Amino acid sequence: MSNVRTPDPYPGWLSPEDLHEARQRLPMMYVEALPVRVDTLGYVTELGLLLTASDEGEMVRTFVSGRVLYRESIRAALLRHLEKDLGPFALPQIPPSPAPFTVAEYFPSPSPSPYTDDRQHAVALAYIVPVTGECSPRQDALQLSWLTPEECLSEGVQAEFVGGRGNLVRQALAHVGWGR
Amino acid sequence: MSNVRTPDPYPGWLSPEDLHEARQRLPMMYVEALPVRVDTLGYVTELGLLLTASDEGEMVRTFVSGRVLYRESIRAALLRHLEKDLGPFALPQIPPSPAPFTVAEYFPSPSPSPYTDDRQHAVALAYIVPVTGECSPRQDALQLSWLTPEECLSEGVQAEFVGGRGNLVRQALAHVGWGR
Amino acid sequence: MSNVRTPDPYPGWLSPEDLHEARQRLPMMYVEALPVRVDTLGYVTELGLLLTASDEGEMVRTFVSGRVLYRESIRAALLRHLEKDLGPFALPQIPPSPAPFTVAEYFPSPSPSPYTDDRQHAVALAYIVPVTGECSPRQDALQLSWLTPEECLSEGVQAEFVGGRGNLVRQALAHVGWGR
Amino acid sequence: MSNVRTPDPYPGWLSPEDLHEARQRLPMMYVEALPVRVDTLGYVTELGLLLTASDEGEMVRTFVSGRVLYRESIRAALLRHLEKDLGPFALPQIPPSPAPFTVAEYFPSPSPSPYTDDRQHAVALAYIVPVTGECSPRQDALQLSWLTPEECLSEGVQAEFVGGRGNLVRQALAHVGWGR
Numbered sequence: 010m011s012n013v014r015t016p017d018p019y020p021g022w023l024s025p026e027d028l029h030e031a032r033q034r035l036p037m038m039y040v041e042a043l044p045v046r047v048d049t050l051g052y053v054t055e056l057g058l059l060l061t062a063s064d065e066g067e068m069v070r071t072f073v074s075g076r077v078l079y080r081e082s083i084r085a086a087l088l089r090h091l092e093k094d095l096g097p098f099a100l101p102q103i104p105p106s107p108a109p110f111t112v113a114e115y116f117p118s119p120s121p122s123p124y125t126d127d128r129q130h131a132v133a134l135a136y137i138v139p140v141t142g143e144c145s146p147r148q149d150a151l152q153l154s155w156l157t158p159e160e161c162l163s164e165g166v167q168a169e170f171v172g173g174r175g176n177l178v179r180q181a182l183a184h185v186g187w188g189r
Numbered sequence: 190m191s192n193v194r195t196p197d198p199y200p201g202w203l204s205p206e207d208l209h210e211a212r213q214r215l216p217m218m219y220v221e222a223l224p225v226r227v228d229t230l231g232y233v234t235e236l237g238l239l240l241t242a243s244d245e246g247e248m249v250r251t252f253v254s255g256r257v258l259y260r261e262s263i264r265a266a267l268l269r270h271l272e273k274d275l276g277p278f279a280l281p282q283i284p285p286s287p288a289p290f291t292v293a294e295y296f297p298s299p300s301p302s303p304y305t306d307d308r309q310h311a312v313a314l315a316y317i318v319p320v321t322g323e324c325s326p327r328q329d330a331l332q333l334s335w336l337t338p339e340e341c342l343s344e345g346v347q348a349e350f351v352g353g354r355g356n357l358v359r360q361a362l363a364h365v366g367w368g369r
Numbered sequence: 370m371s372n373v374r375t376p377d378p379y380p381g382w383l384s385p386e387d388l389h390e391a392r393q394r395l396p397m398m399y400v401e402a403l404p405v406r407v408d409t410l411g412y413v414t415e416l417g418l419l420l421t422a423s424d425e426g427e428m429v430r431t432f433v434s435g436r437v438l439y440r441e442s443i444r445a446a447l448l449r450h451l452e453k454d455l456g457p458f459a460l461p462q463i464p465p466s467p468a469p470f471t472v473a474e475y476f477p478s479p480s481p482s483p484y485t486d487d488r489q490h491a492v493a494l495a496y497i498v499p500v501t502g503e504c505s506p507r508q509d510a511l512q513l514s515w516l517t518p519e520e521c522l523s524e525g526v527q528a529e530f531v532g533g534r535g536n537l538v539r540q541a542l543a544h545v546g547w548g549r
Numbered sequence: 550m551s552n553v554r555t556p557d558p559y560p561g562w563l564s565p566e567d568l569h570e571a572r573q574r575l576p577m578m579y580v581e582a583l584p585v586r587v588d589t590l591g592y593v594t595e596l597g598l599l600l601t602a603s604d605e606g607e608m609v610r611t612f613v614s615g616r617v618l619y620r621e622s623i624r625a626a627l628l629r630h631l632e633k634d635l636g637p638f639a640l641p642q643i644p645p646s647p648a649p650f651t652v653a654e655y656f657p658s659p660s661p662s663p664y665t666d667d668r669q670h671a672v673a674l675a676y677i678v679p680v681t682g683e684c685s686p687r688q689d690a691l692q693l694s695w696l697t698p699e700e701c702l703s704e705g706v707q708a709e710f711v712g713g714r715g716n717l718v719r720q721a722l723a724h725v726g727w728g729r
Contacts, residue, residue, distance in 0.1 A: 188483025368663025
């Protein structure tokens, strides 16, 4: 944010520099979506996990996730990030209730919560989102894989999550009643 | 149930007479589904209400509802009653989580809860179920109408519910964040 | 239930024999409570697990659990079973919302769900119940122990559950946001 | 935030001026608590509403509410605001689950949601918090009154809310199963 109080041609817009500063001062509002395939009875058969490169160049598992912008609704942010990561034909079914199944609080480490994010303090509202359409990640670096609940909970896959996100998958599966 | 303890050719089956008796002795397990139309952001735009004749021959509003049978899962009971009342092409999206948005306890009047049912003590697990397909009630006596949240909360429509079900509609709309 | 349709002096009462029969024909309505100790911030620090003898004489872990009686409300059933198992000074805080955190469906094995009960088909509404008072199990055979979330999830303790109840503990801990 | 990038002696601290600017650019993270009195069965008997002066000098009803600070957990923010508004002896019972019963999105008017706040875009996680102790608002200007659910829903009281908060009370009461 600028000290010069002239009218701002882009209200709601933050320069990369100002966003960097805000991240040192305010909790950032995020949404996280766990895309799932369900059968006709509503049982979750697969979760959609993204494979992406971390800042350190490591391949890590993650989910659809992103910031809520100024004057953007939670639902609009969810849809925007789902379309960005799953493509325009995924047909995500945003849940009718605005209540998330859990809230994940990411803090710079050491964190009082199971979740860490060294860039910022982020509060993520987490939703389970059935998708029925075809998914084609639009971002080149990104790969989407559909894994069964068992696979998501396997040691191998759990080791590929960073920032505590493996725990969020366990919470999501518990929420949908999944038991091994 | 018979006093004669011979092997039962129809385990899980209750004669009308025995069902009548069980209703005087045990709480009956029900599911209730509020079918909704949602937009791409997940906002509820319409609720599907059934119009049916009460035992007294009066036309009353109700929702998809019915008993859970012996060895039937909640999800299977939901799907069965949704198909019975909305037809085979409704494409109901049973929610991924087994937790109902509320539990409605129907008691013979006078009832300690807002819900009454003079035939029995019924405990209904209530779910909001988006439907995307075409609905055609299969039972002749039944009519399905799609009403906006405002219409559902109007005095006229609220007066057409019996047994306290108008309250359940208010709870469902509150759960999806609806505010007039 | 008797075939002789004389007026019943004990409406709502089921003989052991009739209850046995009903269990072959109808889903039975249960409540399950996971008593927890919480700190001032609401974090769960301990779960109260019961140690009891199974029908086979084995010691097994279980939670506060029991049937909902005819014309008994869910809340009254919860309080009754909590008092029976934790004593009259436990001061359980029944949650303000009637919605359970999950629904556990117990079926005679083989079961389509993670939960089994060979006596019956039981549908259990599961609640997390903070208790602040002193607990003294009233039933002689019963022992109550308070375990940390880590202990509850340990292999040793998980092996002491039967009927899939270890899964319900994992669901409860996930619901309260617990992550290792 | 300052343009001069010298080390900041108070990380996490925002000057009133910088907070004012951030409010034009980022959604602000809030918590809202509806303090309730419950009976031994968990039924809500009363809600605690605050009476406070709006910026225009009008007396308005509101609830315990406030910002989540940088590196502050949701639970810590809830407790801090509850203590600020209800005093140190209220003994609030922060719920074990981090999931709010609803999320209220306040936008500068005209708002796409039922909630408005002309100062900012605020996202409030809303919780129902039983309190068992004695409440004594510490801020001079503030008065706390305990109202029954019926009173909260009365036209008179509903007219005293601003920014759509009357709707949040209706949602809270629906969540706890209240039906008139």
